[in-house]
Each structure stands twice: as structure tokens, then as C-alpha cells.
């Protein structure tokens with residue numbers, strides 16, 4: 837039996853998950869009754885593949901910008917340090933399928949991104965490492981995510 841840890845993902849068996857997926861990783865209610873939910877948005881199969889740094893960075897910019905057009909109450913979208921996916925934290929009680937459908941719409945937009953169009957926030961004022969971006973990798977992984985999720989029957 838695994839030892840109990842403070843960090844939820846340390847209790848997740850990364851060898852049995854099947855990426856891509858959306859997984860409810862936590863739900864908390866604050867002292868005033870607000871509900872906050874956190875999702876594990878996985879792109880690559882853990883310990884087999886990982887996102888290149890430029891690609892995960894560009895995905896972060898595009899997803900963080902456009903997920904807010906698809907759902908209210910987004911608190912945060914951040915890359916995982918292992919570079920296999922992102923955490924999405926939102927207000928309210930949301931289902932994995934609802935989040936997957938909304939992310940599919942965002943990532944379909946990313947996959948079809950016009951190379952001539954600037955990615956939001958890519959300049960030295962708005963970004964902390966603005967030269968470390970890779971739009972081609974972001975588009976490739978966005979497309980793989982959308983196709984993988986569609987195969988699971990979680991279409992937008």
C-alpha cells in the first residue's frame with residue numbers, strides 16, 4: 837500500500853493512466869461555501885512521452901487565454917513540472933466530460949492556429965521567457981489531444 841501524501845498526484849499511479857484525459861484531481865469548499873475544483877489535464881503518457889518546453893509554454897499561453905472564453909470561473913491553468921500536462925483550477929462543481937468538451941474546443945482552435953497570427957503574450961513585457969516558444973509543437977500536441985479525447989467519446 838502506498839504511503840499517504842499531502843500532494844494528491846503522489847497518490848496517483850501514473851503507470852495505469854491512459855493519456856490523454858481529464859481527471860478530477862481535487863474538490864474543496866472554502867469557509868464561505870465556494871467550491872473549487874482542480875483537474876489533471878494530461879497530454880502525454882507519463883514516463884513514455886513528454887511535451888517539449890517550447891511546446892508546453894505555447895500551449896500554456898493559448899489555453900490560458902482561450903479557456904476563459906469557454907468557461908466562467910477559471911482560476912488557473914498551469915503546466916505540470918513533469919511536462920506531461922496541465923492543471924486547471926476552476927470555481928464550481930464541474931464534470932470531467934464538461935471540462936474535456938470545453939478544452940477540446942480550445943485545443944481545436946490551437947491545432948488550427950494560423951502560423952502568421954501572433955500567439956497572445958509572446959513578448960518580453962508579457963512573458964518571462966518569450967523566446968522559448970514552439971507553435972508547431974503546440975499545434976501538434978493540441979491535435980493529438982483533441983483526437984485522443986474524441987476517441988474516448990468526449991467530443992465537444
Ligand SMILES: [Zn+2]
Pocket residue numbers: 893897957962963964965966
Ligand atoms: Zn510565457
